[in-house]
Amino acid sequence: MSLASFFLILPAFLLLMVLVDLSTNEAQTQEANLNSHEVLGVATDLETNLPFIGREVIRDKSLEVVNSGIPLSNSRKEVKEEFQNRMDKYCSKYADKGVLVECIILKVDNSYDPFCVEVKSIITVEKGTLKHNVNLTQNISLTNGSFPIYDPLPFVKCRGHGGATIKEERISYGSSLANYLQSRGIKNYEAYENATSPLSIKKCPYDPYILHGNTNELVNLKNCIDNGFYHESNDGACFLCRLEGKGICSHYGMETFIIPAPTISPCMNNSSTAPSSVDHVIFNDTGHGTYSGHPILYFSSENHYFSLYLDNSHRQKYGVPIF
Amino acid sequence: MVFSIDIMMALIIITVILGVSADAMDIVGSKMEDYSYGNSLERIAQAGADMLVKTPGNPENWEKFPDVNGVTPGLSDLEINKKTHSNVISMVKIKRLEENYDKLINGNVIPSHCKSTLVIYPVDQSLEPINVKDIGENDSSSEVFVENRTVLCNYLNTTEMVFINARDQSLLSSQNQFGDECPHGEGTGSQSHEKVDYKNREAGWVCYPLRVTDGMLNSTDFYLITDPASIEDPVAMWMIDRPENRTEYTQLFQNKPILLNGMIEGIMGNNSTAVLWLHVYSSGNPDKAFNTHLAAFPKGTPPENVKVQYLTPQPCYFVFKVWV
Numbered sequence: 001m002s003l004a005s006f007f008l009i010l011p012a013f014l015l016l017m018v019l020v021d022l023s024t025n026e027a028q029t030q031e032a033n034l035n036s037h038e039v040l041g042v043a044t045d046l047e048t049n050l051p052f053i054g055r056e057v058i059r060d061k062s063l064e065v066v067n068s069g070i071p072l073s074n075s076r077k078e079v080k081e082e083f084q085n086r087m088d089k090y091c092s093k094y095a096d097k098g099v100l101v102e103c104i105i106l107k108v109d110n111s112y113d114p115f116c117v118e119v120k121s122i123i124t125v126e127k128g129t130l131k132h133n134v135n136l137t138q139n140i141s142l143t144n145g146s147f148p149i150y151d152p153l154p155f156v157k158c159r160g161h162g163g164a165t166i167k168e169e170r171i172s173y174g175s176s177l178a179n180y181l182q183s184r185g186i187k188n189y190e191a192y193e194n195a196t197s198p199l200s201i202k203k204c205p206y207d208p209y210i211l212h213g214n215t216n217e218l219v220n221l222k223n224c225i226d227n228g229f230y231h232e233s234n235d236g237a238c239f240l241c242r243l244e245g246k247g248i249c250s251h252y253g254m255e256t257f258i259i260p261a262p263t264i265s266p267c268m269n270n271s272s273t274a275p276s277s278v279d280h281v282i283f284n285d286t287g288h289g290t291y292s293g294h295p296i297l298y299f300s301s302e303n304h305y306f307s308l309y310l311d312n313s314h315r316q317k318y319g320v321p322i323f
Numbered sequence: 324m325v326f327s328i329d330i331m332m333a334l335i336i337i338t339v340i341l342g343v344s345a346d347a348m349d350i351v352g353s354k355m356e357d358y359s360y361g362n363s364l365e366r367i368a369q370a371g372a373d374m375l376v377k378t379p380g381n382p383e384n385w386e387k388f389p390d391v392n393g394v395t396p397g398l399s400d401l402e403i404n405k406k407t408h409s410n411v412i413s414m415v416k417i418k419r420l421e422e423n424y425d426k427l428i429n430g431n432v433i434p435s436h437c438k439s440t441l442v443i444y445p446v447d448q449s450l451e452p453i454n455v456k457d458i459g460e461n462d463s464s465s466e467v468f469v470e471n472r473t474v475l476c477n478y479l480n481t482t483e484m485v486f487i488n489a490r491d492q493s494l495l496s497s498q499n500q501f502g503d504e505c506p507h508g509e510g511t512g513s514q515s516h517e518k519v520d521y522k523n524r525e526a527g528w529v530c531y532p533l534r535v536t537d538g539m540l541n542s543t544d545f546y547l548i549t550d551p552a553s554i555e556d557p558v559a560m561w562m563i564d565r566p567e568n569r570t571e572y573t574q575l576f577q578n579k580p581i582l583l584n585g586m587i588e589g590i591m592g593n594n595s596t597a598v599l600w601l602h603v604y605s606s607g608n609p610d611k612a613f614n615t616h617l618a619a620f621p622k623g624t625p626p627e628n629v630k631v632q633y634l635t636p637q638p639c640y641f642v643f644k645v646w647v
Binding site (some may be wrong): 022207227 | 342596
């Protein structure tokens, strides 16, 4: 009889099993839905924060070179490795929430815009059985952000020649730039005694660049120099190569003016020459890359005369009268 | 014994058959549900709205293409979303979609046999709704599905040329780099523009450059707007000039947006491109600090629509209706 009762209960048992199965399925579906939102949210969060973390890495690497004067041996690799370390740390904070997050920095390289650095990465977010992958290509701006990014090149080049220092948000060379040029056997190196150049990278608004020489008084050129703007340039080094201490490179890069100290008399006659005051000309130590330019007086006040030297091709680029 | 072994066996077999059939019915039922859901209008409407709101389309900059053949539309604003990552849709893409609605939507976003309308209503009722596609509904259709999403949209397609964030700056304990080196020069001369110092409450200037071209002047209205509109600072004034032609002619703010096109045109003269400078003078009193925007609105924007809030994306209802 007991066996008979057992067999009678069996249908009820089976029905119960089906019911349990149904409710488990429903719970699983709901959980998957919630997880899916969380996974997407984490991926978006990471995508938003990546450029900010990247910009901090670039700033710190640049400061490292500025402070030590020692260039990076392979900036793309070193920035990528540091970036990877920071992303690993950032991703680990999600572990407490039960979300497995991984961000692989695939490549750090030049962007089409010389004022940006391109980063390629893969974000993988995993929770339970859900896995979400995003391939990203993002540009990190060197100019727009809450903090400035310093140009490391002058500090590398002047190391061992007296060193460049930071004074009033500009790079002050003292005798180091003249010493550097003298060590390379460049003529009229004295012109760069106490020269200065911009410290942080800012994009020049005077575009097209011929606007610099718009008037006889060269007010736009003066304002560009006062602000320490950088210009796009085929010959100038890109930011990543500047971290490696290269004055020129094959990438599309940027250039700025290195300004000789003001003189107390307009003693410079037009036939005098000195290395052209463009950073990629002065810091080009590969053969005969440093060529001369003729002086241009762009401003004078009381007994101070402010000039810079420019060769004809740069005069043409900036709309300044050709010598 | 009525309850024989035979009956018991029969009961077992029947129970097993019943159980298996119930399970099979369950499986078939859920499959049918999946299938019907897969083809249901509800899913089509949801997926279509998702596609339009959340993706930039393929290619991402399709709104710039003269020919929309082979384009999969999406309205997400790539530039703004890269920075903020919220659901911001692009006004330029909406306008392009409006021009080629049937070609872009039918067969790409919803199946060709479905019909749809798309209207975007700004939450701010002073702004007109955008009828991207609005046709009368077919009375004979038994089912209409409506997807209503809240999105952000740069409704007036404005561009901020210069933003002087003096209110945030005045709250900082240290004086950061605020404004660029002005062509008027620093120093103590009467014509020089010494920088404002909120920390020491010293009056001065904030100056920023902006690049203007002929094309921009023809297609946009430039406005100078302050936030708050009514300024408490008694000494506040502004001017625009260019390094080649500096002026000392300052003007007072008018507690309303100021149209600058005439002035900019005069300053540019015959030049097709010029870099102008906006100079704003203030007392350096942090309690009376105000923000200044120089913004480009599309040509012909009614003056009542020139407001600070329209410089940031506006919340809108994105209403997508689908029926057969």
